[in-house]
Amino acid sequence: EKDEPGQEVRVTYRELLELTCRLGNTLKRQGVKQGDRVTIYMPPCPLAVASMLACARIGAVHAVVFAGFSAESLADRIQD
Numbered sequence: 063e064k065d066e067p068g069q070e071v072r073v074t075y076r077e078l079l080e081l082t083c084r085l086g087n088t089l090k091r092q093g094v095k096q097g098d099r100v101t102i103y104m105p106p107c108p109l110a111v112a113s114m115l116a117c118a119r120i121g122a123v124h125a126v127v128f129a130g131f132s133a134e135s136l137a138d139r140i141q142d
Contacts, residue, residue, distance in 0.1 A: 073108045078115070082115040
């Protein structure tokens with residue numbers, strides 16, 4: 063669901079799988095490998111879910127930080 067009431071995005075399992083695989087391949091091309099740490103900083107949306115699944119798929123440890131944190135709070139969360 064988006065911020066505006068009544069607006070939503072629907073994604074099928076197939077679409078989510080395809081997006082997850084594409085993101086996983088992109089992460090691997092960028093040098094992310096099993097055991098690496100990844101911080102996902104984005105609003106709650108289907109792309110954020112696919113990003114989490116892509117990290118899990120390639121074995122990268124991931125943390126999710128949603129928008130709205132100050133730069134200092136964000137840095138603390140990334141370091142944790």
